[in-house]
Amino acid sequence: MNRAISGTLLFAAVAVLGTLFLSWLSYVGVRTALETEFQRRLSNVAAATASQISPQDIADARILGDEGTGYANLEVQLTALRATTGLANASLFDSARAVVFDCRGPEYPHEPTRLDTLAPGDVAEALAGHAIVTQAYTLSGATYRAGLAPVSGAGGRVAGVVAVEGREDYRPVLARFRRRLASTVFVIALAVAILAALRIRAGLAAERLERRLARAENLAAMGRLTATLAHEIKNPLAIIRGSAQRLGKLEPEAERMAGFIVDETDRLSRTVARYLQFARAEEGTGDAAAPGDAGAALRATLDLLDDECRARKVVVGRSDLEGEAPVALDAESLKQVFLNLILNALEAMPEGGRLDLSRAERGGRFEFAVRDTGSGVAPEIAGRIGEAFVTTKARGSGLGLFLTRRLVQSSGGDLEISGEPGRGTTCVVRLPRCRR
Structure with a gap:
């Protein structure tokens, strides 16, 4: 399932990145087309205007200023050009880069053209006899370009340069297009994310269903096996129990040990019955009508396992168990x-260790903690221990802690298991206090 989730996430990422890339290509294409068309327009207007201007008018305007006919002719031509084309400005400067005429007003002639500061390289190119469109420049927060076209005089010398300046009015259109693309990409990314989430959710649901079906099959198989084992085990247990009772009567000194045998035989019989109930998918076996003493049960269990703990070289610590x-x-x-719980802890310490048991009461619930110094368990596995058939033992069935959890939950309690590899495991049983 992890591979399916990874594949879905990879597909979603590729889809979103592909959409981003195609949108970027679209934006760059539109921007390039608009820029090219704008520059072509400026270049054509500048060239057409330069072809209609007389070098003699330029010379006359330089010498006589606004009192000569040359200045008047330039004024008529360039002012009309600006009015009909909607250009930001139209001007003409001579080979010395001094303004001969400027539509902005009569105060600019004989001043250096502002383009010499804004685009000096492009001005030099135009004075060398080449028509050119300048790089973009900014004035008062707006972006402009200028089309420069030389006016050739006698002998092919450049008498002056026509400069037509236009504002890049396509930029607002480009900005709207960019926002629209961004909105489209966002919607597509959101749709892809939703589809990916639905796909992952459906996959997880299918995986859970498969696990439930597998578990149901396992339970059915175990039910058949348990029914057979229960029948085969009960008869020997009855013989063992009867023999232990007779042994207790025949050997008074062995009465205590015989009592243990009888008690454990009865307990084993009931355990077999519980396994059979589990296999038949019955509910928990807790009996609220017959409450018990958890403290006494823990102490009795410790007494029963005292010799086992000694044999395994496990030191037992008790805290507030009375x-x-x-x-x-x-x-x-x-x-x-x-x-x-205690047997699991002992099995986790094959070479000895320490087993600590404690009791506390919080919020109307008893808490019994069983802590060992064994091999521990990984956090990701600890959360699953207690599920049917989940075990960390090489030959474990995964049913012991499952039945333990069911017994605890049947009385309204819970079982919490935590640990770290190499640092032991802690099992905490929480049981509600029973009001007798």
Whole structure:
């Protein structure tokens, strides 16, 4: 399933990135087309105007200024050009880069053209006899370009240069197009994200369904096996129990040990019955009508396993285990819970270690903690321990802690398992206090 999720996320990322790339290409294409058309227009207007201007008028305007006919002719031509084309400005400067005529007013002639400051390289190119469109420049927050076309005089010398300046009025259109593209990309990305989320959700749902089906098949198989085992185990248990009772009567000194055998035989019989109930998918086995003492059950379990702990070289620490702890779970179920937890802890310490057990009461709930110094468990696995058939043991069935969790939950409690590899495991049983 992880591969399917990764594939879906990769597809979504490629789709979004592909949309971004295509949108960027579209934007660049439109921007280039608008810029090219704008520059072509400026170049054509400048060239057409330069072809109609007489070098003699330029010379006359330079010498006589606005009192000569040359200045008047330039004024008529350039003013009409500006009015009909909507250009920002039209001007003419001579080979010395001094303004001969400027539509902005009569105060500019004989002043250096402002283009010599804004685009000096382009001005030099035009004075060398080449028509050119300047690089973009900014004035008062607006972006402009100028088309420059030389006016040739006698002998092919450049008598002056016509400069037509236009504002890049296509930029607002380009900005709207950019915003529209951004909105489109956002909508597409959102749609892709939603589709990817739905795909992942459907995949996870299918995976959960597969797990439930597999679990149901396992339970059905285990049910058949358990029914057979229950029948085969109960008969030997009955013989063992009867023999232990007779042994206790025949050997008074062995009465205590015989009592243990009888009790454990009864407990084993009930455990087999619980496994059978589990296999038949029945509900938890807690009996609220017959509450038990969790504290007494834990102490009794420790007494039972005292020799086992010594044999495994495990030091047992007890903290506040005395006193009653009435809960809505029968004594036998409580012993089963603590026995499973403690045996698991002992198995995690094959070369010895320390086992700490403690009791606390918080918010009307008893908390019993079982901590070991064994091999520990990874956090991602700890969250799944307690599910059916989930185990960290090479030969474990994954049912012991599952039954333990079901018993605890049947009385309204919960079981929390945590740990770190190499630092041991902690199991905390929380059971509501029972009001007797």
